[in-house]
Amino acid sequence: MVYRGTEAYDFSLFEPQVIEQPKKQNKKVAKPKKTAAPAKKTAQRTQKNTHSKVIDNYQYEVERNSQKASVPSAIKKAMCFGLACFAMMIGLLVMETKSDALMTEISSVQKEIDIAHGENVRLNAELSSMIATDKIEDYAVNVLGMVKAESYQINYIDLSEGDEIVVSGDKTVDEASEGVNKLKTLFAYNF
Amino acid sequence: MSRVNSNLKKRCASAIAFILVFGFGLDICRLFYFQVIKADEYRTEAEAQQLSDTVVSADRGVIYDANMNVLAESASAWLVYVNPSKIKDEAQKNLVATGLSKILGDVTAETIAEKISNKEYSYVKIKSRIEYNAKTAISEFVKENELYEVIGLDPDTKRYYPFGNFASTVIGMTNSDNNGRAGLELKYNDTLTGVPGRIITAKDANSGLMSSNYETKFDAEQGTSLVLTIDKSVQYYLEKGLSQAVKDNKAASAYGIVMEVDTGAVLAMATMPDYNLNEPSVLTDKAILAELSKIKDEDEYDVAYNNAVYLMWRNRAISDTYEPGSVFKIFTAAAGLEEGVVSSSSTYNCTGSIRVAENIINCHKHSGHGTQTFTQGLMNSCNPFFITIGQELGTDRFYKYFEAFGFTETTGIDLPAEAEPAADITYHSKDKMGIAQLSSSAFGQTFQVSAVQMITAVSAVANGGRLMQPYVVAKKLDQDGNTVYETTPTVKRQVISENTSETVIGMMEMVVAEGTGKNAYIPGYRVAGKTGTSEKLTVDGQYIASFVGCAPADDPKIAVLIIIDEPQGASHGGGAIAAPVAGSVIEQTLKYMNVEPVYTDDELSKINAVTPDVTNVSVSAAKNTLSTEGFTARVVGKGDKVITQYPIKGQSIPMGGVVVLYTEPNVKDTTSVVPNLTGLSISEANARAVNAGYNIKVSGAALDSEVVSYRQSVAEGTKAELGSTITVYFKTTTGVQDD
Numbered sequence: 001m002v003y004r005g006t007e008a009y010d011f012s013l014f015e016p017q018v019i020e021q022p023k024k025q026n027k028k029v030a031k032p033k034k035t036a037a038p039a040k041k042t043a044q045r046t047q048k049n050t051h052s053k054v055i056d057n058y059q060y061e062v063e064r065n066s067q068k069a070s071v072p073s074a075i076k077k078a079m080c081f082g083l084a085c086f087a088m089m090i091g092l093l094v095m096e097t098k099s100d101a102l103m104t105e106i107s108s109v110q111k112e113i114d115i116a117h118g119e120n121v122r123l124n125a126e127l128s129s130m131i132a133t134d135k136i137e138d139y140a141v142n143v144l145g146m147v148k149a150e151s152y153q154i155n156y157i158d159l160s161e162g163d164e165i166v167v168s169g170d171k172t173v174d175e176a177s178e179g180v181n182k183l184k185t186l187f188a189y190n191f
Numbered sequence: 192m193s194r195v196n197s198n199l200k201k202r203c204a205s206a207i208a209f210i211l212v213f214g215f216g217l218d219i220c221r222l223f224y225f226q227v228i229k230a231d232e233y234r235t236e237a238e239a240q241q242l243s244d245t246v247v248s249a250d251r252g253v254i255y256d257a258n259m260n261v262l263a264e265s266a267s268a269w270l271v272y273v274n275p276s277k278i279k280d281e282a283q284k285n286l287v288a289t290g291l292s293k294i295l296g297d298v299t300a301e302t303i304a305e306k307i308s309n310k311e312y313s314y315v316k317i318k319s320r321i322e323y324n325a326k327t328a329i330s331e332f333v334k335e336n337e338l339y340e341v342i343g344l345d346p347d348t349k350r351y352y353p354f355g356n357f358a359s360t361v362i363g364m365t366n367s368d369n370n371g372r373a374g375l376e377l378k379y380n381d382t383l384t385g386v387p388g389r390i391i392t393a394k395d396a397n398s399g400l401m402s403s404n405y406e407t408k409f410d411a412e413q414g415t416s417l418v419l420t421i422d423k424s425v426q427y428y429l430e431k432g433l434s435q436a437v438k439d440n441k442a443a444s445a446y447g448i449v450m451e452v453d454t455g456a457v458l459a460m461a462t463m464p465d466y467n468l469n470e471p472s473v474l475t476d477k478a479i480l481a482e483l484s485k486i487k488d489e490d491e492y493d494v495a496y497n498n499a500v501y502l503m504w505r506n507r508a509i510s511d512t513y514e515p516g517s518v519f520k521i522f523t524a525a526a527g528l529e530e531g532v533v534s535s536s537s538t539y540n541c542t543g544s545i546r547v548a549e550n551i552i553n554c555h556k557h558s559g560h561g562t563q564t565f566t567q568g569l570m571n572s573c574n575p576f577f578i579t580i581g582q583e584l585g586t587d588r589f590y591k592y593f594e595a596f597g598f599t600e601t602t603g604i605d606l607p608a609e610a611e612p613a614a615d616i617t618y619h620s621k622d623k624m625g626i627a628q629l630s631s632s633a634f635g636q637t638f639q640v641s642a643v644q645m646i647t648a649v650s651a652v653a654n655g656g657r658l659m660q661p662y663v664v665a666k667k668l669d670q671d672g673n674t675v676y677e678t679t680p681t682v683k684r685q686v687i688s689e690n691t692s693e694t695v696i697g698m699m700e701m702v703v704a705e706g707t708g709k710n711a712y713i714p715g716y717r718v719a720g721k722t723g724t725s726e727k728l729t730v731d732g733q734y735i736a737s738f739v740g741c742a743p744a745d746d747p748k749i750a751v752l753i754i755i756d757e758p759q760g761a762s763h764g765g766g767a768i769a770a771p772v773a774g775s776v777i778e779q780t781l782k783y784m785n786v787e788p789v790y791t792d793d794e795l796s797k798i799n800a801v802t803p804d805v806t807n808v809s810v811s812a813a814k815n816t817l818s819t820e821g822f823t824a825r826v827v828g829k830g831d832k833v834i835t836q837y838p839i840k841g842q843s844i845p846m847g848g849v850v851v852l853y854t855e856p857n858v859k860d861t862t863s864v865v866p867n868l869t870g871l872s873i874s875e876a877n878a879r880a881v882n883a884g885y886n887i888k889v890s891g892a893a894l895d896s897e898v899v900s901y902r903q904s905v906a907e908g909t910k911a912e913l914g915s916t917i918t919v920y921f922k923t924t925t926g927v928q929d930d
Contacts, residue, residue, distance in 0.1 A: 118266035118323060121264050121265070125264070129353050133424065134431065145915050147888060
């Protein structure tokens with residue numbers, strides 16, 4: 001026999017049988033199920049003791065009432081969950097909109113870079129053509145009257161012997177130590 | 192009654208069942224047709240409807256010279272098109288035509304109007320590769336006149352060649368599809384071409400693009416860039432020399448190569464006349480244009496024009512073959528020395544001709560050279576001497592060296608359209624080389640080689656006998672500038688020993704110092720070379736003059752080959768017209784490469800002197816100083832004291848040159864008319880210049896007493912500052928004939 005609700009006169013309560021629990025119960029509500037075995041034993045005992053049956057029913061009613069009291073909190077949780085979902089959805093929408101805007105901006109900047117690069121190449125090409133060797137030479141010779149240096153006018157300096165110079169009086173000066181001395185002099189004047 | 196009803200019900204049920212089965216069956220069949228048989232077609236259509244697939248073109252790789260100067264680079268551009276089907280009326284058509292013509296400049300309104308007159312078309316290209324300024328102007332024009340559906344702009348790419356004609360036959364160019372059409376652009380098309388990118392976006396019901404969330408982007412990858420062995424400065428020297436040679440000799444063309452002998456790297460390669468890479472289809476040669484203008488038939492004109500353009504694009508240094516003439520004697524000499532057939536001290540008596548089989552072959556000096564050593568034989572370019580050496584070598588040994596120097600194969604240079612040698616067509620095969628063929632081949636006649644084959648073989652003689660594979664691309668770079676490939680010089684084979692190489696170079700040095708190549712002599716540098724002149728087999732009475740040289744002779748670094756095709760002047764010999772060009776290119780290149788000149792005492796005594804400072808002294812004192820130091824004074828003004836002088840102190844002018852002394856602060860006219868300084872000896876030219884108030888700078892074979900001036904840097908009749916220096920170019924025509 002299935003439990004049917006909250007009728008005032010439920011004769012089944014007085015029948016010697018096990019009270020079945022509602023099929024769908026959450027874990028917390030399932031607590032009475034754990035007590036089903038003792039309840040079964042208690043029901044067997046009710047044949048002997050009606051008083052104890054009433055006590056058991058009372059206990060069951062108390063548990064049921066406590067279940068009823070827990071319903072508003074579940075609704076609250078569900079509502080919270082719903083709200084969170086809604087907020088997330090809104091957040092996602094906002095993010096998507098911003099992402100779209102940023103992507104559009106990136107695309108636009110990329111286009112501008114491409115155009116700037118193209119202009120850079122064009123201007124560099126124009127500049128290179130203006131400073132081509134033949135044009136420079138033509139200008140130097142025909143406008144400025146310049147003449148190319150002859151080979152014998154070019155002095156080649158051999159640095160293979162080391163980075164040293166000889167000043168008048170055959171005094172050999174090491175450039176590094178000379179530099180340090182100059183720095184010392186500079187600091188001596190300033191400080 | 193009930194029976195009738197029952198039958199009716201059954202029929203109705205059957206009919207309904209039939210209709211249902213037939214209908215659903217038809218649907219299933221149709222579904223099968225769409226989903227299985229036509230699946231691919233409809234999938235494609237659906238994708239086209241639902242997806243927008245835009246190809247993003249990739250930039251082509253950059254081409255750099257050896258010093259990372261940009262020679263070719265791509266950049267974004269646009270293509271303007273018109274949709275004639277959307278043009279409302281004639282007035283709008285005229286508006287579009289005139290508007291676009293005004294912006295584009297080089298497309299006439301009539302041309303545009305004609306192009307867009309057919310209303311059946313929806314896409315008519317007006318001009319590609321337009322730049323940003325034109326694109327912006329077109330956008331504004333479209334906006335002002337609300338021609339959004341009529342005029343459109345598509346992305347495009349433009350290839351820029353900053354130096355126009357520079358190295359045009361080597362670099363080549365691209366076509367309208369951005370693919371290589373000639374030169375390196377063609378040879379390395381796959382390398383230079385990047386990987387196009389794609390943007391795939393979902394479309395909504397109105398064919399509008401949906402948000403970027405539905406977009407997948409594959410970035411375009413720029414092509415690999417090339418770094419060439421071509422050096423901008425050396426290329427400029429070569430182009431300048433060749434251009435002047437074409438002008439001076441009224442030649443059909445001139446071409447040349449400068450090669451690094453140790454590696455086979457091509458430092459410069461040019462063909463003149465050349466063309467502008469930015470306008471490759473525009474003919475600029477006036478002679479060709481004049482010829483074309485004579486053609487009246489339009490079709491015939493188009494064919495002739497196209498042929499002329501293709502000829503202009505031709506890299507003759509790679510694709511043309513020519514009879515090398517006496518230049519080939521270098522290799523006969525090398526083979527003879529290597530095989531011990533002859534030594535540098537061997538002698539031969541040239542009587543002016545030699546009998547070969549049934550024929551008599553003359554020496555270019557009909558009276559004969561008399562008894563001469565092997566070195567003198569090369570200096571005189573004596574034909575009978577080299578015929579004799581060829582005959583002593585015999586066919587087997589001669590052909591062995593002919594093959595070893597690479598004259599029977601392509602060089603493998605990384606440029607397109609290299610001339611392919613063909614046995615018994617461009618050269619004599621071993622089997623068919625009789626005594627006549629052997630004899631003529633020994634002094635460079637009756638066979639043909641390409642310029643690149645010739646300079647590669649000469650480089651082998653100069654570098655100790657190693658035949659190198661010539662190359663133009665030194666490196667390949669990825670889009671971040673990282674080197675992804677570097678060319679390693681390849682030695683093909685050892686052709687001759689180092690001793691033979693040294694001996695031949697020594698003999699070639701004597702050719703330039705005292706022989707037919709003296710117009711390539713450069714004071715301070717040791718140049719080795721050989722001249723060549725050959726009659727063209729295809730055109731009667733026309734010649735090819737050539738000169739090949741390497742320097743410095745004691746440690747060769749570069750080899751230079753100059754070829755002048757069909758010169759029209761009085762001189763057509765390689766020694767007279769090609770050697771001066773080679774000398775100029777070698778001198779400038781060695782200076783550029785910081786090869787220090789070493790002067791002999793004789794050379795030092797003939798070089799210019801430096802002007803002293805004679806300002807702020809009296810005129811008489813200044814005159815005395817100048818006279819003492821070997822200069823001539825020319826006084827301008829009536830003052831007693833020299834206020835300024837020209838040339839100023841420290842300037843180099845020839846001995847006996849003029850120094851103009853200004854004695855008044857504001858002299859009105861300090862210019863004079865430049866006289867004709869050509870056709871004179873050095874002393875005559877100097878005297879004439881000094882009398883007119885100018886100095887000269889001697890260029891060319893300055894140490895030879897028989898030189899004659901043939902060109903001056905400032906044209907006759909031009910007004911120039913008194914005391915300024917005019918470069919006068921000299922060459923000799925005596926003792927340089929070699930044909």
